[in-house]
Amino acid sequence: MKKYILITAFSVLIGGFSYGQAKLEIGLKAGANFSKLSTDINDFDIDNSTGYLIGAFTLVKIANIGIQPEVNYSLQGTTFKDFGEEFNQDLYYLNIPAMVKFYLPLGLNLQAGPQFGVLVSAKGDEAIDDGQGNITINNNVDLKDSFKNSDLSIALGAGWDLPFGLKVDARYLIGLNDVNDSSMSSMSQSELKNRTWQLSIGYSIFKLGK
Numbered sequence: 001m002k003k004y005i006l007i008t009a010f011s012v013l014i015g016g017f018s019y020g021q022a023k024l025e026i027g028l029k030a031g032a033n034f035s036k037l038s039t040d041i042n043d044f045d046i047d048n049s050t051g052y053l054i055g056a057f058t059l060v061k062i063a064n065i066g067i068q069p070e071v072n073y074s075l076q077g078t079t080f081k082d083f084g085e086e087f088n089q090d091l092y093y094l095n096i097p098a099m100v101k102f103y104l105p106l107g108l109n110l111q112a113g114p115q116f117g118v119l120v121s122a123k124g125d126e127a128i129d130d131g132q133g134n135i136t137i138n139n140n141v142d143l144k145d146s147f148k149n150s151d152l153s154i155a156l157g158a159g160w161d162l163p164f165g166l167k168v169d170a171r172y173l174i175g176l177n178d179v180n181d182s183s184m185s186s187m188s189q190s191e192l193k194n195r196t197w198q199l200s201i202g203y204s205i206f207k208l209g210k
Helices: 002-018
Strands: 022-039 045-047 049-062 065-082 085-103 108-129 135-142 150-161 166-175 192-209
Touching (some): 022 045, 049 085, 049 192, 065 108, 085 150, 150 192
Parallel strands (some): 022 065
Antiparallel strands (some): 022 192, 065 085, 085 108, 108 135, 150 166
């Protein structure tokens, strides 16, 4: 059954290319992240942290529907205030979104899809509470053990496919799972979820079809 489905899908794709209805593109992209970790505790003054993303994409488009899987290296994180101090935490993810794109006239499109992320590294500042009222603040330390290794998000956005292979995308990434894995920091009792606004520019370096 699976073999039949794969053969059918492949035949439809080849047929689409043959009749000029399908298009394949492979390209590179880069952009900026404006992210934070949302929390269910109101004691923290949390602000956005500015990061970046670099990656690659493949777009398969048939008529006005496109499927665009990507692989992106993404710097996310958060800035928050606690104990009268400002803390910065940087989270480096390898993200794999799979976007479904609905095309409007003039190359405009609406996008939605899941994104799976793997935490590569994390570093920043943390406050350690020993349970007796003594607080120790550590700066620029390895925080990878304080966060879970994976993240699942829903990506919603819009884009514009410009001439000459240029693509502009704006997305909002909504983390679905708690990424907090700390038992010692000041935020140890808080549920943390990624929230990221993302702006990016892509360029298609390979095209097949019209």
